[in-house]
Amino acid sequence: xxxxxxxxxxxxxxxxxxxxxxxxxxxxxxxxxxxxxxxxxxxxxxxxxxxxxxxxxxxxxxxxxxxxxxxxxxxxxxxxxxxxxxxxxxxxxxxxxxxxxxxxxxxxxxxxxxxxxxxxxxxxxxxxxxxxxxxxxxxxxxxxxxxxxxxxxxxxxxxxxxxxxxxxxxxxxxxxxxxxxxxxxxxxxxxxxxxxxxxxxxxxxxxxxxxxxxxxxxxxxxxxxxxxxxxxxxxxxxxxxxxxxxxxxxxxxxxxxxxxxxxxxxxxxxxxxxxxxxxxxxxxxxxxxxxxxxxxxxxxxx
DNA sequence: AGGGGAATAT
DNA sequence: GATATTCCCC
Numbered sequence: 431x432x433x434x435x436x437x438x439x440x441x442x443x444x445x446x447x448x449x450x451x452x453x454x455x456x457x458x459x460x461x462x463x464x465x466x467x468x469x470x471x472x473x474x475x476x477x478x479x480x481x482x483x484x485x486x487x488x489x490x491x492x493x494x495x496x497x498x499x500x501x502x503x504x505x506x507x508x509x510x511x512x513x514x515x516x517x518x519x520x521x522x523x524x525x526x527x528x529x530x531x532x533x534x535x536x537x538x539x540x541x542x543x544x545x546x547x548x549x550x551x552x553x554x555x556x557x558x559x560x561x562x563x564x565x566x567x568x569x570x571x572x573x574x575x576x577x578x579x580x581x582x583x584x585x586x587x588x589x590x591x592x593x594x595x596x597x598x599x600x601x602x603x604x605x606x607x608x609x610x611x612x613x614x615x616x617x618x619x620x621x622x623x624x625x626x627x628x629x630x631x632x633x634x635x636x637x638x639x640x641x642x643x644x645x646x647x648x649x650x651x652x653x654x655x656x657x658x659x660x661x662x663x664x665x666x667x668x669x670x671x672x673x674x675x676x677x678x679x680x681x682x683x684x685x686x687x688x689x690x691x692x693x694x695x696x697x698x699x700x701x702x703x704x705x706x707x708x709x710x711x712x713x714x715x716x717x718x719x720x721x722x723x724x725x726x727x728x729x730x731x732x
Numbered sequence: 733a734g735g736g737g738a739a740t741a742t
Numbered sequence: 743g744a745t746a747t748t749c750c751c752c
Contacts, residue, residue, distance in 0.1 A: 567742075567746060592735065612734080617746060620737060734752105741747070 568614045577604060578618060588623050 570578070581599040585591035593615040600607040600615075 570745080594734070613747075616735075616737090617748090619735095621745070623736095736752085737750095739747100739749070742745085 565609075568610075568618075570618055575618075577607075578615075578622070582619070582622070588619070588626060591619070593619055 577600060578596065581596045581603075582588055582591040584599060585595050593612045596619065597607075597610060597612050597615050600610060
């Protein structure tokens with residue numbers, strides 16, 4: 431059915447060659463129960479960089495085979511046939527053979543679904559690209575994190591700092607950050623923002639984070655003389671309200687809710703031209719209990 | 733291109 | 743389960 435004898439001839443190795451028909455996708459969508467065999471996890475080859483999906487017809491197979499001639503990556507083959515002979519024949523020039531249907535989960539580990547026209551480009555890009563070693567997992571030691579935080583602050587806090595700017599700053603000021611890449615910064619910035627949001631949220635509810643962070647810490651994180659910026663408060667409000675049942679259930683000893691002022695009338699401790707909370711529909715469907723809790727949290731700061 | 737964040741992997 | 747990586751949409 432598929433002749434793979436040309437793949438890998440002349441000492442060339444091809445990365446993922448995935449032969450996958452439309453019918454197989456439909457089958458997998460219906461019931462994700464298919465078994466895959468001979469799946470070979472290749473940790474040295476990041477998935478998605480040179481993944482191929484062939485259509486079922488013989489012509490597109492030939493197109494891809496031609497474009498693969500100069501490729502230099504190991505190859506995987508999938509097909510419907512599970513006869514030993516077919517598998518062995520496909521394994522001549524490939525490193526693995528997947529029998530369809532393949533569970534979506536497994537499939538996604540191996541390939542990116544792309545249109546056929548995209549695939550040739552991927553192959554051509556990889557042709558000139560001798561495989562590189564995979565970068566080791568980044569470790570954000572306290573020291574490195576500290577430098578990161580300093581950079582963020584120097585750039586005006588998490589609201590203004592962007593991964594690219596942070597990266598440039600780190601690389602210009604310090605040795606040892608040269609092989610850091612933007613995506614690692616992005617990822618760490620995401621976690622950093624989340625952690626601050628968590629602190630802000632707890633603070634708004636009148637609690638301290640488990641590390642003892644209090645409002646002063648939050649302020650210093652922001653390098654601000656006032657409370658966390660409204661945009662962040664609004665973000666926290668949004669997620670807090672969305673998860674309210676869960677959050678409230680954890681507040682066994684929540685502050686007594688006796689203030690009937692309600693959230694809308696809270697005077698915020700901001701100095702100037704920041705937008706006010708409430709007074710509009712933006713807070714219209716927030717729960718009264720939560721608003722009162724937050725009201726008290728803020729009031730205690732005044 | 734690159735920021736942001738969800739999904740995934742380790 | 744925390745943390746790092748990858749994917750994907752805007």
